Amino acid sequence: xNEKKLLPKKTGDLSDWYTTVIQLAELADYGPSKGSMIxxxxxxxxxxLAQAALDERFKAYGIQNAYFPLLIPMSFIQKEKSHVEGFAxxxxxxxxxxxxxxxxxxxxxxxxxxxxxxxxxKWVQSWRDLPMQLNQWCSVVRWEKRTMPFLRTSExxxxxxxxxxxxxxxxxxxxxxxxxxxxxxxxxxxxxxGMRGNKSAxxxxxxxxxxxxxxxxxxxxxxxxxxxxxxxxxxxxKAFETKFQNKDGEESYVWQTSWGLSTRSIGGLILAHGxxxxxxxxPKLAPVQxxxxxVVPEGELKDYAHTLAQELRTKGAxxxxxxxxxxxxxxxINKWEVKGVxxxxxxxxxxxxxxxxxxxxxxxxxKDSISRDEFVQGIQARLDDIQHMxxxxxxxxxxxxxxxxxxxxxxxxxxxxSDKGFIEVCWNDDPEVEAKIKLxxxxxxxxxxxxxxGIDFYTGKPAKGTWIFARSY
Amino acid sequence: xNEKKLLPKKTGDLSDWYTTVIQLAELADYGPSKGSMIxxxxxxxxxxLAQAALDERFKAYGIQNAYFPLLIPMSFIQKEKSHVEGFAxxxxxxxxxxxxxxxxxxxxxxxxxxxxxxxxxKWVQSWRDLPMQLNQWCSVVRWEKRTMPFLRTSExxxxxxxxxxxxxxxxxxxxxxxxxxxxxxxxxxxxxxGMRGNKSAxxxxxxxxxxxxxxxxxxxxxxxxxxxxxxxxxxxxKAFETKFQNKDGEESYVWQTSWGLSTRSIGGLILAHGxxxxxxxxPKLAPVQxxxxxVVPEGELKDYAHTLAQELRTKGAxxxxxxxxxxxxxxxINKWEVKGVxxxxxxxxxxxxxxxxxxxxxxxxxKDSISRDEFVQGIQARLDDIQHMxxxxxxxxxxxxxxxxxxxxxxxxxxxxSDKGFIEVCWNDDPEVEAKIKLxxxxxxxxxxxxxxGIDFYTGKPAKGTWIFARSY
Numbered sequence: 001x002n003e004k005k006l007l008p009k010k011t012g013d014l015s016d017w018y019t020t021v022i023q024l025a026e027l028a029d030y031g032p033s034k035g036s037m038i039x040x041x042x043x044x045x046x047x048x049l050a051q052a053a054l055d056e057r058f059k060a061y062g063i064q065n066a067y068f069p070l071l072i073p074m075s076f077i078q079k080e081k082s083h084v085e086g087f088a089x090x091x092x093x094x095x096x097x098x099x100x101x102x103x104x105x106x107x108x109x110x111x112x113x114x115x116x117x118x119x120x121x122k123w124v125q126s127w128r129d130l131p132m133q134l135n136q137w138c139s140v141v142r143w144e145k146r147t148m149p150f151l152r153t154s155e156x157x158x159x160x161x162x163x164x165x166x167x168x169x170x171x172x173x174x175x176x177x178x179x180x181x182x183x184x185x186x187x188x189x190x191x192x193x194g195m196r197g198n199k200s201a202x203x204x205x206x207x208x209x210x211x212x213x214x215x216x217x218x219x220x221x222x223x224x225x226x227x228x229x230x231x232x233x234x235x236x237x238k239a240f241e242t243k244f245q246n247k248d249g250e251e252s253y254v255w256q257t258s259w260g261l262s263t264r265s266i267g268g269l270i271l272a273h274g275x276x277x278x279x280x281x282x283p284k285l286a287p288v289q290x291x292x293x294x295v296v297p298e299g300e301l302k303d304y305a306h307t308l309a310q311e312l313r314t315k316g317a318x319x320x321x322x323x324x325x326x327x328x329x330x331x332x333i334n335k336w337e338v339k340g341v342x343x344x345x346x347x348x349x350x351x352x353x354x355x356x357x358x359x360x361x362x363x364x365x366x367k368d369s370i371s372r373d374e375f376v377q378g379i380q381a382r383l384d385d386i387q388h389m390x391x392x393x394x395x396x397x398x399x400x401x402x403x404x405x406x407x408x409x410x411x412x413x414x415x416x417x418s419d420k421g422f423i424e425v426c427w428n429d430d431p432e433v434e435a436k437i438k439l440x441x442x443x444x445x446x447x448x449x450x451x452x453x454g455i456d457f458y459t460g461k462p463a464k465g466t467w468i469f470a471r472s473y
Numbered sequence: 474x475n476e477k478k479l480l481p482k483k484t485g486d487l488s489d490w491y492t493t494v495i496q497l498a499e500l501a502d503y504g505p506s507k508g509s510m511i512x513x514x515x516x517x518x519x520x521x522l523a524q525a526a527l528d529e530r531f532k533a534y535g536i537q538n539a540y541f542p543l544l545i546p547m548s549f550i551q552k553e554k555s556h557v558e559g560f561a562x563x564x565x566x567x568x569x570x571x572x573x574x575x576x577x578x579x580x581x582x583x584x585x586x587x588x589x590x591x592x593x594x595k596w597v598q599s600w601r602d603l604p605m606q607l608n609q610w611c612s613v614v615r616w617e618k619r620t621m622p623f624l625r626t627s628e629x630x631x632x633x634x635x636x637x638x639x640x641x642x643x644x645x646x647x648x649x650x651x652x653x654x655x656x657x658x659x660x661x662x663x664x665x666x667g668m669r670g671n672k673s674a675x676x677x678x679x680x681x682x683x684x685x686x687x688x689x690x691x692x693x694x695x696x697x698x699x700x701x702x703x704x705x706x707x708x709x710x711k712a713f714e715t716k717f718q719n720k721d722g723e724e725s726y727v728w729q730t731s732w733g734l735s736t737r738s739i740g741g742l743i744l745a746h747g748x749x750x751x752x753x754x755x756p757k758l759a760p761v762q763x764x765x766x767x768v769v770p771e772g773e774l775k776d777y778a779h780t781l782a783q784e785l786r787t788k789g790a791x792x793x794x795x796x797x798x799x800x801x802x803x804x805x806i807n808k809w810e811v812k813g814v815x816x817x818x819x820x821x822x823x824x825x826x827x828x829x830x831x832x833x834x835x836x837x838x839x840k841d842s843i844s845r846d847e848f849v850q851g852i853q854a855r856l857d858d859i860q861h862m863x864x865x866x867x868x869x870x871x872x873x874x875x876x877x878x879x880x881x882x883x884x885x886x887x888x889x890x891s892d893k894g895f896i897e898v899c900w901n902d903d904p905e906v907e908a909k910i911k912l913x914x915x916x917x918x919x920x921x922x923x924x925x926x927g928i929d930f931y932t933g934k935p936a937k938g939t940w941i942f943a944r945s946y
Contacts, residue, residue: 044540067612069511
């Protein structure tokens with residue numbers, strides 16, 4: 001802990017800032033094997049708050065949690081053709097168990113469509129068994145060459161929803177509902193404004209007919225693909241013979257969706273909201289919403305701090321008192337700023353005598369001195385204010401850095417700008433064109449945000465909707 | 474679903490009853506690879522209720538959740554001598570990742586002492602950083618030759634707590650607290666009475682100086698080791714150089730504990746409480762506490778059922794209405810009996826007209842007809858009654874089947890009984906004797922339940938406390 005480096009400026013070397021703030025705020029640490037990560041308590045507590053928000057919404061919709069095996073027979077991945085092409089290069093493979101070489105090797109799940117379809121095919125008989133709507137909270141492993149904490153690691157935590165339906169329409173409604181839920185949680189918990197739409201033919205999930213995505217603009221000008229929801233059509237159903245007897249007594253393949261949101265979202269949270277002094281956490285996902293620091297950590301100042309903490313807790317706030325006697329005030333202020341706690345309360349003699357509190361807002365450093373009672377009564381409104389301010393900040397920034405290009409020259413000019421971001425174009429979803437653009441500019445399509453007609457910015461032919469392009473993580 | 478077999482009598486072939494009831498109640502299913510299991514929504518919901526009870530208690534004690542990597546370098550397991558002996562034969566090994574052979578193979582965690590000590594050794598500098606008290610909810614993999622759903626599977630879900638302390642005394646207090654917590658949750662949620670004590674030298678955890686255990690008697694007369702809490706001394710600290718500067722400025726090794734409770738506990742719940750008609754779930758862990766079945770699933774009966782359900786929900790009960798129109802009443806009654814729902818309400822014309830409900834208690838089949846208002850008002854007390862009754866039943870049964878043996882002849886006679894169970898003896902914890910007894914009778918020591926002096930039942934020499942012996946799962 002003594003050897004910790006100083007936090008560099010965020011506006012300087014962003015990736016150095018990013019990896020340093022993760023260490024300093026004690027969000028995560030590097031694991032012992034290549035590309036692995038340890039999520040420390042402070043980082044995990046953020047994930048638990050996000051989990052609770054998602055899980056509550058899933059259950060209200062009738063999604064049930066379940067658990068499927070981590071290790072899957074190699075033969076399973078071969079069954080769905082485009083799925084194996086997408087995932088085979090990223091697999092971790094178990095070849096030995098209990099001291100013996102296995103007859104059939106097992107892969108560590110990178111996602112669970114295959115093993116879950118194997119069960120669906122056994123559990124479903126008739127239309128009366130449908131829909132089946134499952135979710136699991138688990139970790140998955142994908143062998144990555146270039147890794148970065150939270151954003152891209154060899155193992156990450158996520159939820160994966162898997163549903164099967166009697167009709168395509170029902171499956172599509174669930175695909176959309178999942179993305180509505182992600183958008184709700186991103187906007188109201190992560191305080192992140194994102195672009196939402198459909199993936200291009202070359203960017204969609206391996207095995208899906210259609211993929212919905214949320215894409216968040218990061219300060220680097222790159223997009224973070226932050227969650228996806230797939231219409232899997234009948235692709236896995238056909239590969240795994242997942243059939244049911246429909247109302248007319250005929251055998252039909254089920255229609256299927258899958259959708260996921262992972263700890264990658266915490267990477268987005270750090271990058272988008274942080275500043276030169278460290279993290280800035282939105283109150284809804286802050287493990288500590290209010291930190292109270294008595295200037296002298298003893299006697300009546302300490303008592304005042306703890307009583308205040310109790311009062312705030314009865315109002316539903318997550319509060320901590322920093323009354324360590326081995327750290328200076330300046331060190332403490334710095335520590336809690338780095339950790340991004342939304343509100344800091346400093347308690348000195350003046351505050352105790354006047355029945356006041358001095359409140360510093362992490363988001364913009366605004367300092368207030370108000371009566372203690374007023375502060376306690378208004379704590380939730382004050383936290384909501386910050387939450388709202390942060391979302392509006394994210395929205396404004398994203399919108400400012402989303403620029404239209406009418407043709408490829410304009411597109412390349414925008415990509416060359418230092419404050420580049422999202423580029424909005426009319427385009428016709430041609431995979432060959434997308435490959436060329438990527439080669440030239442490193443940008444790819446992120447999502448189709450509108451159906452509007454127009455002229456394709458690259459070919460000048462009729463376009464298929466309005467799209468967002470950007471470089472991506 | 475149509476091909477489901479009938480439930481055999483529990484008093485007949487217990488293991489056939491066990492695997493059949495798990496399928497019929499839709500708790501779990503077999504996974505595609507050897508010894509793996511799928512936890513279906515109904516089984517997973519039980520686990521979520523147990524998790525909530527444990528997690529709340531952990532957090533109240535100051536335990537923080539975190540997440541450590543699934544895949545651990547092979548060199549790590551070699552560091553603690555007795556740990557490698559215990560776990561090496563059960564490892565699943567990843568040899569390939571991303572299409573290439575790995576330089577160093579990785580094992581899938583069977584438990585996480587090694588990888589967590591690697592982090593502890595980096596994070597701890599001084600006594601001011603102690604204690605560090607972490608927990609993780611995850612799955613672990615142990616290659617097992619003979620498997621059985623929930624009781625012994627190649628992968629299972631659990632929580633593993635890991636704490637480090639400045640003094641041995643503090644570590645021991647935490648080891649004891651963890652076992653207090655398990656006992657609390659077993660008694661008040663699982664409604665299971667168990668024997669608690671220390672493991673013998675040959676039965677303790679690989680790497681521990683002392684292991685506390687809870688052992689529950691199953692109807693087969695075998696014991697289920699249901700949770701353990703270990704005093705790891707400084708064994709891992711020395712292997713991983715986990716040192717800190719103490720108050721006197723000297724370098725010391727930390728003192729360490731670990732403790733875990735797994736989905737195995739659900740196996741115990743099924744075995745101990747079930748009867749010839751299926752599961753009997755204690756209300757505190759029942760995903761559905763009250764099932765309401767309108768005799769005719771339409772019109773005023775259906776409305777009455779749903780209104781009643783809403784009223785019960787406002788009283789905090791977990792309620793479901795079975796108003797499917799494609800299943801007969803008898804089928805429904807059977808289905809919810811198999812699923813072990815504590816209370817079944819049948820709504821007929823008579824109930825609607827009289828403002829009554831007919832309540833059937835799953836535990837003993839007792840049938841009541843009472844006023845609807847009285848039932849709604851008293852729902853929590855009624856559920857508490859059942860919970861209490863079930864625990865008392867478990868306690869009575871365990872105590873009746875716990876018998877004392879003064880010498881080895883008596884011991885062998887008790888082991889030959891058809892209703893054998895726990896055997897209480899005075900013993901001196903001699904590993905060679907334990908091995909001989911196991912060879913003779915298949916029984917091993919389960920735990921030391923008392924310190925009392927006495928005569929060793931095997932050797933006639935002075936004993937080291939009172940012990941429970943039994944066969945075990």
